[in-house]
Amino acid sequence: MATHIVGDTAVLTGRTMRHVTRSPDTIITTAIMPVAIMLLFVYVFGGAIESGSVSAVNYMLPGILLITIASGISYTAFRLFTDMQGGIFERFQSMPIARPGVLWAHVLTSLAANTISLTVVIGVAFAMGFRTSAGAPAWLAVVGLLLLFTLALTWIAVIPGLTAKSIDGASAFSYPLIFLPFISSAFVPTRTMPGPVRAFADNQPVTSIVDTIRALFAQQPVGSGVWTALAWCVGILVAAYVCANIAYRRRIS
Amino acid sequence: MLSGMSILPVADQAQAPAIQVRGLEKSYKDVHVLRGVDFEVTPGAIFALLGSNGAGKTTVVRILSTLLAADAGTARVNGFDVAASPADVRQSISLTGQFAAVDEILTGRENLVLVARLRHLARPGAIADSLLTRFALTEAGGRRVATYSGGMRRRLDIAMSLIGNPPVVFLDEPTTGLDPEARIEVWQAVRELAASGTTVLLTTQYLDEAEQLADRIAILHQGRIIVNGTLAELKALLPPAKVEYVERQPSLEDVFFAVVGDPTTSSASSASSSPNKSSTSSTSSTSSTSSKE
Numbered sequence: 351m352a353t354h355i356v357g358d359t360a361v362l363t364g365r366t367m368r369h370v371t372r373s374p375d376t377i378i379t380t381a382i383m384p385v386a387i388m389l390l391f392v393y394v395f396g397g398a399i400e401s402g403s404v405s406a407v408n409y410m411l412p413g414i415l416l417i418t419i420a421s422g423i424s425y426t427a428f429r430l431f432t433d434m435q436g437g438i439f440e441r442f443q444s445m446p447i448a449r450p451g452v453l454w455a456h457v458l459t460s461l462a463a464n465t466i467s468l469t470v471v472i473g474v475a476f477a478m479g480f481r482t483s484a485g486a487p488a489w490l491a492v493v494g495l496l497l498l499f500t501l502a503l504t505w506i507a508v509i510p511g512l513t514a515k516s517i518d519g520a521s522a523f524s525y526p527l528i529f530l531p532f533i534s535s536a537f538v539p540t541r542t543m544p545g546p547v548r549a550f551a552d553n554q555p556v557t558s559i560v561d562t563i564r565a566l567f568a569q570q571p572v573g574s575g576v577w578t579a580l581a582w583c584v585g586i587l588v589a590a591y592v593c594a595n596i597a598y599r600r601r602i603s
Numbered sequence: 604m605l606s607g608m609s610i611l612p613v614a615d616q617a618q619a620p621a622i623q624v625r626g627l628e629k630s631y632k633d634v635h636v637l638r639g640v641d642f643e644v645t646p647g648a649i650f651a652l653l654g655s656n657g658a659g660k661t662t663v664v665r666i667l668s669t670l671l672a673a674d675a676g677t678a679r680v681n682g683f684d685v686a687a688s689p690a691d692v693r694q695s696i697s698l699t700g701q702f703a704a705v706d707e708i709l710t711g712r713e714n715l716v717l718v719a720r721l722r723h724l725a726r727p728g729a730i731a732d733s734l735l736t737r738f739a740l741t742e743a744g745g746r747r748v749a750t751y752s753g754g755m756r757r758r759l760d761i762a763m764s765l766i767g768n769p770p771v772v773f774l775d776e777p778t779t780g781l782d783p784e785a786r787i788e789v790w791q792a793v794r795e796l797a798a799s800g801t802t803v804l805l806t807t808q809y810l811d812e813a814e815q816l817a818d819r820i821a822i823l824h825q826g827r828i829i830v831n832g833t834l835a836e837l838k839a840l841l842p843p844a845k846v847e848y849v850e851r852q853p854s855l856e857d858v859f860f861a862v863v864g865d866p867t868t869s870s871a872s873s874a875s876s877s878p879n880k881s882s883t884s885s886t887s888s889t890s891s892t893s894s895k896e
Contacts, residue, residue, distance in 0.1 A: 354723065357723070359719060361717065361720045365706065365709065365717055368708065368713070369708050371706070372708055372805040373748075418809055436702060436703075436705075436706075436707070437701070437702040437703060437705075437760075438704050440670055440698065440704060441698060441700070441718075441763070442721070443669075443670055444668040444669060444693060444698040445718070445721055446690060446693040446694040446697065446699075446722070550860065560696055564848060587857065602670065
């Protein structure tokens with residue numbers, strides 16, 4: 351059975367990818383909100399926000415990309431929940447297939463769909479005047495960090511996908527995740543915030559990830575922040591993966 | 604000694620039940636759903652598990668298809684213990700649950716190809732095409748399942764369950780919510796399945812469905828099998844029917860098919876109508892006697 355895990359996961363991923371390509375609106379709606387926020391912050395609030403020497407769009411983009419991921423992963427919860435509601439999930443469970451493949455197919459699809467949404471958002475950012483001198487290694491580091499963050503958040507999304515009682519409950523969990531970048535260094539420097547808010551903003555995962563991506567795009571040294579960012583991503587990933595698998599085992603026994 | 608050893612396994616194999624359930628118990632919190640269920644199904648038979656809503660039929664099917672662990676008792680499917688070797692059980696079965704387990708966003712053909720691939724079969728496309736033909740879905744095969752009628756979904760669902768020819772098939776309320784024509788289509792599919800040697804365990808709350816299809820019928824009531832036998836044996840439990848002359852009124856089903864007169868289902872309905880007529884007349888005579896008393 352273990353020998354089939356790669357093949358089974360590939361077949362099941364092909365299935366969920368068709369769900370994405372047959373409702374391209376899920377990719378568009380994932381990209382629309384971050385793009386709207388980006389337009390708002392750059393062209394409306396941009397003048398009032400102090401971004402130093404960098405252009406507003408250059409300053410905002412890292413946070414916008416994290417918002418894109420946070421809104422994109424809610425579709426994973428939605429698709430997983432729909433599978434549980436219909437009989438298809440039980441059909442897979444009663445078939446001689448590698449069981450981890452059922453969840454991994456949804457996770458891999460989330461990575462692919464979010465990659466497309468992120469590409470759209472970055473494309474819009476370039477049209478709005480985003481410029482970077484980052485070379486291939488820096489871009490690879492940005493892409494790697496974004497994918498790792500997507501992977502971590504997707505495993506969080508698996509938990510409500512498996513345990514929610516209603517479709518609204520399955521999607522609602524992502525709102526706090528979407529808001530997290532607002533209370534970080536993504537749009538305004540944290541030093542302008544009042545004490546307790548600043549303490550939260552400085553020590554939550556988004557700030558370290560945003561700072562790292564911003565430094566990579568600006569070709570500046572990332573410092574020790576990159577390790578904080580990686581530690582957050584890996585920590586969230588491991589915790590979410592363990593919880594998701596506990597929820598999965600509860601669900602199938 | 605030597606001859607005994609060679610004969611015993613053969614005799615064992617000939618009589619080994621396809622499904623064997625002993626003392627099965629299951630509770631959800633403080634609700635005792637199954638209180639010691641015992642039954643056996645011989646290979647190639649259609650076994651109907653009859654019971655009202657909430658009697659525990661689905662729980663039995665879920666345990667037998669490795670989706671749920673029993674609290675007590677044993678269950679063997681195709682010779683494999685569901686708790687000890689679930690992977691072997693899954694290899695031997697297919698499950699058609701209460702809700703059509705189909706992917707609405709994929710086309711009918713893609714659904715079949717998906718299952719064929721997951722069962723690691725060669726030429727999944729050819730398997731899909733032959734099943735589409737067999738279940739009269741060829742024309743709809745390229746359409747998304749979301750556009751299918753309830754009967755078409757069920758047919759596709761059953762077709763998906765047959766991929767890989769599993770020796771044991773579980774059908775959990777296969778005709779719930781279907782119109783009469785679709786029901787007869789599903790019945791036909793189940794009969795063909797059993798004719799090809801597959802063991803079918805069917806749950807239903809429709810008494811006529813069990814009467815039409817099943818070789819053996821078990822009634823699950825309050826967590827136990829209270830009756831288990833052939834239709835004739837079950838009927839023998841009641842006082843013999845008196846012979847009376849009763850004007851035979853056409854059933855609503857007869858009227859429906861006479862009015863609709865769909866040529867594609869007329870062969871199926873005529874094939875099933877002869878046992879149907881005899882059973883309705885016998886039940887109507889017993890009911891008339893009881894109403895007199």
